[in-house]
Amino acid sequence: MKRYGRNIGLNYLYVSLGSMNLTHGLWMIYLASRGFNLVQLGILEGIYHITSFLMEVPTGVVADLWGRKVSRIAGRIVSVASLAIMFYARSFPLQAIAFVATALGNNLESGAGDALVYDSLLLDGREHKYMKVAGKQELVYQATLIVSFALGGYLALRSYAAVFGLSMGFFTAAAVCAFLFREPHIERNEAFGRHGGLLGKIGNSMRMQLVESLAIMRKRGRIAFFIVFSELLFCLITVQFFYLQNHWIALGWTEFDIGLVFAANAVVAGITAVKAAKIEQRIGERGVLTFMPLLMLFCLWGVATTPFGQVFFILVGCVEGILITAVGTYINRLIPSAQRATILSFQSMAFSLFMIVVFPAVGAIGEAWSIPTAFVVMAVAASLLCIPYLLVVKPYSIKE
Template sequence: MNEKLQLGKNVYKNYVYTLLQNIDLTRGIWMIYLASKGMSLTQLGLLETIFHITSFTMEVPTGAVADIFGRKTSRIVGRIMSLISVIILLLANSFLWFSISFIFTALSYNLESGAGDALIYDSLKEIGEEETYMKVSGRKELFFQVAGVISFFVGGYLATKSYNIAFLLTILIAVITIGQSFTFKEPNVGRVKSVHGEENIFINQLKTSLKIILSKPKIGFLIIFTQILMAFCTCIFYYLQNYLKGDGYSEAIIGVIYAVCSLASALVSTQVHAIEKKIKEKGILLLTPLFTVGCIWGIALSKYHYVFFVLLMITEGIIYVSISDYINKMIPSENRATILSFASMIFSFFMITLFPIVGLLGDKFSLSIAFKFLGSVGIVFIVINSYILLKREDNKRHKKTTEKVTKSEI
């Protein structure tokens, strides 16, 4: 088969892969499941911290693995790690084994996080269609959210009958996903070759990637901007399960609420490229933090918290699709997976800090207080982010004015 055709098929195979990978029937119930096994909110916060400490330390090395040994290889190993984690979570009954499960889950995310996007972007780049990436990413987000709809509806319903059935079906789907991950074609663009010897290839890859980030401060800014907002959204996503349960909602109703979020996000994600054309990069960077933090306060203060949760998840989808495109356009293929893994490492850093604090506040006071704390941190971020962006715009205008004056003098 023609290599260009195979690379083009990667895009469509990735839609199927995204759907299968994210049909996780435990996704909307795992915190309730672990609480039913005796875990407190503080312990749940610690488990998530263990996940992110693992992710923080292993993100960049696994990104280098994808750049050096191939995105496809990294993806396959990641799916195997995910399967192991679900099996352990089903069979475990102690904090220690739950922790081990979370370590494997983190490694599965690490091996996929930079590799997956790099595989698709570089496939498009090799066939000269990288400008379509935002549209492709938006469609991928659609499949991700459809998987969420299935996961939350079915998982929520099964949780009212038996947690074990939800876990066993998730294991079966994971096995199928491993098989499907073997069907991708590895792009030639971006494969790193050893120059200084095999023993130095990892160190050289990390150094080169770090130099690229430091030489282009905008990459670093976009990474930090995105990951802070994603950390806010993720904290709300997980703790809201227990918040709703405490409010008297059943697992089935919680599943419906989360499914509606996924459906709404799916519909909007395919139109992110059109939204971005209207409000541009500046609009995305200024408005999405305001919407994110506004929704967090809506969840904390309003009895219609589920409405604000839906809006929050829509905003998260817009952030992911648009800024992922901005970052990918700025980095070379040879360092793509490694630099994208830097982004995930920053996300883990913020989660290590925020997630256990939210859990502790939830235990000591209430989750409503914890959400208000998160909203307060968000206001500080809005002020800092707005100052940086407006300062940057002011510097640009000043530079243009200076250049015009210089030219007129000449």
């Protein structure tokens, strides 16, 4: 009996609504038009990732202890508030608050969503279907990005109020959709939080959940390896994505032109995500862990040193689509249900840590010299990091 089967179909709708953020490819352009320079934008992004770094694990614990459904609902509500502040705020401190709220909204979603889907399949005895489900979910996400990039770019030429207003409407609809999920029943340690007052019980529950999750990660070293590997690549992709916006605007591109390139990137990512299971069967886990970083490195150099940056950025979608689906499956196979959202939050925390360092550094280089120079520095750094990575990947690419 598929007790949680409806969660899978409903999740596709939720992902579509929750991903219709029309500001995703435009917020840097919007804030730059309001007088914020590259250094300030880099600091704001740093604030976002510092908040995300500090709150990822606590929000993951919340999702494990009190429900993935509750966490997703709260995340979308906070995201609506963050967009409202970002649109109306004209001062740097208020924008900082907006980015803190944005991080919290995403924290409450990250980990909780994948955990809800994987455990829904697990409890119905269909966990072997996860890579295919994750691939379809990524296709839905990327298809939504295509629409949001194109629609956002079109509306931005006319009214940023429409861009932000529609985004808030979609997030509100996603929160309503989340109420329809059926919370997976997970066996938890009932000894958590039995002693002390309310705050003491909550604190003890969160502490024990964190201790157990860390113990699992120490025992299963491949979890940490997969997390560091994937999030470092996603960091490079994300930094490139954001700074390309300002770079292409400086070259005379319109928001709509940029949206079309981002949409093409999403198409490629969606196609490879759906095919990830078949690709992984052909080249194996070791092939995914070896070939994808090299392809990413090739694309970084292509963006930095050739006049065909848009073509190489579209190819980045190949890396993103495969890794999101394949590595996510590898990690979920290693995690017990009771600690799933907490450990998946460590994945997002690693991403935030990398972004805290890389994003403002690239912004500072771009402000002092130029954005193309910053891209070259990023490609050089990635090349140097690739050498030790390839030396250590072999022990972790063997099936346990």
